[in-house]
Amino acid sequence: MKYVDEFREPELIKKTAEEIRRLADPNRHYRLMEVCGGHTHAIYRFGLKDILPANIELIHGPGCPVCVLPMGRIDDGLSIAKNPDVIFAAFGDMMRVPGADGSPLEHKARGMDVRIVYSPSDAIKLAKTNPKKHVMFFAIGFETTAPSTSLTLQRAQRESLRNFSVFCNHVTIIPAIRAILDSPDMRLDGFIGPGHVSTVIGCRPYEWIAQNENKPIVVSGFEPLDMLQSIVMLLRQLRAGEARVENQYTRVVPWEGNGAALRAMVDVFELRPYFEWRGLGFISQSALRLREQYAEWDAERKFDVPGIRVTDPKAAQCGEVLKGVLKPAQCKLFGKECTPEHPIGALMVSSEGSCAAYYNYEHRKAVLASSLSVVA
Amino acid sequence: MAHGAGGTASRRLIEGLFAPLLYGASSEPLGDAAHLVVNGARIAITTDSFVVKPLRFPGGSIGELAVNGTVNDLAVSGAKAEALVVTFVLEAGLPTEILQAEIQAMGEAAREAGVRIAGGDTKVVEHGKADSMYISTTGIGAPIPGVEISPASVRPGDKILISGPIGDHGITILLARGELDLEADLCSDTRSVLPFVAGMARCAAPSIRWMRDPTRGGVATSLNELARDCGLGVILHEHAVPVRDGVRGACELLGLDPLHIANEGQLLAVVAAEAADRALEALRGVAGGEESRIIGEIREQPAGAVLVTTQYGGTRIVDMLVGDPLPRIC
Numbered sequence A: 001m002k003y004v005d006e007f008r009e010p011e012l013i014k015k016t017a018e019e020i021r022r023l024a025d026p027n028r029h030y031r032l033m034e035v036c037g038g039h040t041h042a043i044y045r046f047g048l049k050d051i052l053p054a055n056i057e058l059i060h061g062p063g064c065p066v067c068v069l070p071m072g073r074i075d076d077g078l079s080i081a082k083n084p085d086v087i088f089a090a091f092g093d094m095m096r097v098p099g100a101d102g103s104p105l106e107h108k109a110r111g112m113d114v115r116i117v118y119s120p121s122d123a124i125k126l127a128k129t130n131p132k133k134h135v136m137f138f139a140i141g142f143e144t145t146a147p148s149t150s151l152t153l154q155r156a157q158r159e160s161l162r163n164f165s166v167f168c169n170h171v172t173i174i175p176a177i178r179a180i181l182d183s184p185d186m187r188l189d190g191f192i193g194p195g196h197v198s199t200v201i202g203c204r205p206y207e208w209i210a211q212n213e214n215k216p217i218v219v220s221g222f223e224p225l226d227m228l229q230s231i232v233m234l235l236r237q238l239r240a241g242e243a244r245v246e247n248q249y250t251r252v253v254p255w256e257g258n259g260a261a262l263r264a265m266v267d268v269f270e271l272r273p274y275f276e277w278r279g280l281g282f283i284s285q286s287a288l289r290l291r292e293q294y295a296e297w298d299a300e301r302k303f304d305v306p307g308i309r310v311t312d313p314k315a316a317q318c319g320e321v322l323k324g325v326l327k328p329a330q331c332k333l334f335g336k337e338c339t340p341e342h343p344i345g346a347l348m349v350s351s352e353g354s355c356a357a358y359y360n361y362e363h364r365k366a367v368l369a370s371s372l373s374v375v376a
Numbered sequence B: 001m002a003h004g005a006g007g008t009a010s011r012r013l014i015e016g017l018f019a020p021l022l023y024g025a026s027s028e029p030l031g032d033a034a035h036l037v038v039n040g041a042r043i044a045i046t047t048d049s050f051v052v053k054p055l056r057f058p059g060g061s062i063g064e065l066a067v068n069g070t071v072n073d074l075a076v077s078g079a080k081a082e083a084l085v086v087t088f089v090l091e092a093g094l095p096t097e098i099l100q101a102e103i104q105a106m107g108e109a110a111r112e113a114g115v116r117i118a119g120g121d122t123k124v125v126e127h128g129k130a131d132s133m134y135i136s137t138t139g140i141g142a143p144i145p146g147v148e149i150s151p152a153s154v155r156p157g158d159k160i161l162i163s164g165p166i167g168d169h170g171i172t173i174l175l176a177r178g179e180l181d182l183e184a185d186l187c188s189d190t191r192s193v194l195p196f197v198a199g200m201a202r203c204a205a206p207s208i209r210w211m212r213d214p215t216r217g218g219v220a221t222s223l224n225e226l227a228r229d230c231g232l233g234v235i236l237h238e239h240a241v242p243v244r245d246g247v248r249g250a251c252e253l254l255g256l257d258p259l260h261i262a263n264e265g266q267l268l269a270v271v272a273a274e275a276a277d278r279a280l281e282a283l284r285g286v287a288g289g290e291e292s293r294i295i296g297e298i299r300e301q302p303a304g305a306v307l308v309t310t311q312y313g314g315t316r317i318v319d320m321l322v323g324d325p326l327p328r329i330c
Helices: A010-023 A037-045 A071-081 A104-109 A120-129 A146-158 A173-182 A195-201 A204-211 A224-240 A259-268 A292-297 A318-322 A354-367 A371-375 B008-023 B062-075 B096-113 B168-176 B194-207 B218-230 B245-254 B273-285
Strands: A030-036 A056-063 A086-090 A114-116 A134-139 A164-168 A190-193 A217-219 A245-247 A269-271 A274-277 A281-284 A288-290 B034-038 B041-050 B079-091 B116-125 B133-143 B159-162 B208-212 B233-237 B268-271 B293-299 B306-309 B315-317
Touching: A010 A224, A030 A037, A030 A173, A030 A195, A030 A224, A037 A056, A037 A195, A037 A224, A037 A354, A056 A173, A071 A086, A071 A104, A071 A134, A071 A164, A086 A104, A086 A120, A104 A114, A120 A134, A120 A146, A120 A164, A134 A146, A146 A164, A146 A259, A146 A292, A164 A288, A164 A292, A173 A204, A173 A281, A190 A204, A190 A224, A195 A259, A204 A217, A204 A245, A217 A224, A259 A269, A288 A292, A318 A354, A354 B315, B041 B062, B062 B079, B062 B096, B062 B133, B062 B194, B079 B096, B079 B194, B096 B116, B096 B133, B159 B273, B168 B245, B194 B208, B194 B268, B194 B273, B208 B218, B218 B233, B218 B268, B218 B306, B268 B273, B273 B293
Parallel strands: A030 A056, A030 A190, A086 A114, A086 A134, A134 A164, A190 A217, A217 A245, B079 B116, B233 B306
Antiparallel strands: A269 A288, A274 A281, B034 B041, B041 B133, B079 B133, B159 B268, B159 B293, B208 B268, B233 B293, B306 B315
16 A cells, blocks of 8 residues: 555664664663654554663653543533534544543434534535534544634635534644643653644744754654654754754655645634643643634534533543653553543543553553563 | 444443343353254354445445345354344335345345245334334354364464455445545455355364354454453464455544454454464365465463564554444544
8 A cells, every 4th residue: 555555664664673773872761752642553553662672762642632622621512412403523533532421422322413524524514414403513633633624614604504613622732742841740852743733834833842942853654664763863863962853754744834724724713812631731822712703603602601620530640641741551540440441531532542542552461461472 | 332333342231131131150152153952953043133324335235244144153153054034124114126125135145145034024113213224134054064163172373264355344334324535446245154164164174163254343353252262362463464455545544443344254263273274275265265364373372362463573452342433533
């Protein structure tokens, strides 16, 4: 398969892994954060940890859209859809994320009209084929998905579509990285930068990380070879005592980002003064809401939103895991009360969530450590 | 809903509620069909219900699935289907042509599989109380001489075989629903797997340890059940598992694992190491089995789990499917 197989070529991967071993100082422990949940997923799926030297520790970051969404937002969205004339439309990613009274999928089983869509424009189609109903698209994601929500809203306005609205939960990546770096218990050597977000925002927004925080960051693709090559680039910088923004994912990410996508976002969205993130708390100017001229399509303005705030169960340590302070298995609930089947926190739901990735691919491997020697 | 998706929740429902109430304390592992002795004769019996949307899809339809699904459950228990009885649950207002087409599809599938449709029943429910048509089939079969399978007979060193590329059916259905705006040149693999079972039985009957047709939950779920039932480790070599480019591409795009995607015409088998090559030859000799492969083996460890080795020396655990596979977008 083109654009995939060449980045999974076993010989090249072995060579790159050797290069990493050569570059890594055996007397040093490296802590590298992969910002994006897609990277976390790839690391576990391809078993990359098994081929990295033990002194390179990968720490998962906050870049999983459904993981950082506080539970109250889900309950707010679902409370609107309790109206039988409202269709709740969302990406498949959202469907199993627990609210205080169950996930969208559980609400669907109880009779709520919940639909999975594969793009926001599918929600418009849904609105057109259901003219007597109101379709509310529950929008999530970083700058990766925000432009498609923008284009959809522009279209809704152009076509004066009356039975459609967006419940906006879009967030932005830079404030989240800043919050991680401000966290006193965090000591990082560098970042594997988000790939998909950067196709939209480009590489410039990361320059402060290099300049002010003196940490290297390499924007990376998602195939095994991409990620290993990014680690090589980080190690080279660390060895030379440098801190720069580099772009490994040049086949997809333009340095300046995607101008058309950014313009669409600016037309439709403005920054919220503050927004609550699961685990990270309230972060100022970290999320998007619809501008006044799109008020008619803003579910938060159209409907009564209860503004539910649900605190995570006390014992759950989603915040610490989300910040990379704890490994998934160090949470008290991991694999006991909280499993992919009975998720307590969203990190156990999304395949990009570090707990789900760790549980699915790694957890029992650790429990059954003896298996590794058998396989080798 | 997850209780019907074939993964962990389904298993818990069966083991936690159905089994204790209906079978008492019997602790026999759950197979695809029950083998009973009636008046001194051994028979195999199984039942399955079919709820499919859309009713027709590239490569098959609900009627064809309803025949092959039950024929296959019998086949992988080591029995040749002899007769089926059918129940239709129809939604009022279903066009006659649609019903007629499905009955025809059942007739053809039954002829091809060499099984008789011996009787049936029809119920009609109010409009809106069912999604156009549900079909349930119950089949009885005759045990194939020499085939005695059980998870308890599985030994370290045994080989795992598959009769062809995985995931065709699940991805075809996902795309046929038309919600994705994705197209691929794919067909469901729905077919009878009896020829594969019969082919292997002819040359290696006593060496066949275990068989499944990995439907809902895919190869990963079937192998996890095996790992649990035999208490051994199942090792799968990812690069050896045949997957068509269309399936791989769709899975890459949607964040799904082909190992979790449903099949409707593949045989997954564990065969003693010394007979594995012979069994593979037999599978390849059956029409449609040319792409059969040995995809892994049984080891002592990791006991009770499925471990996948990647091409680069990495490993990962593959668990049962939880709920339905949901595409990942954001």
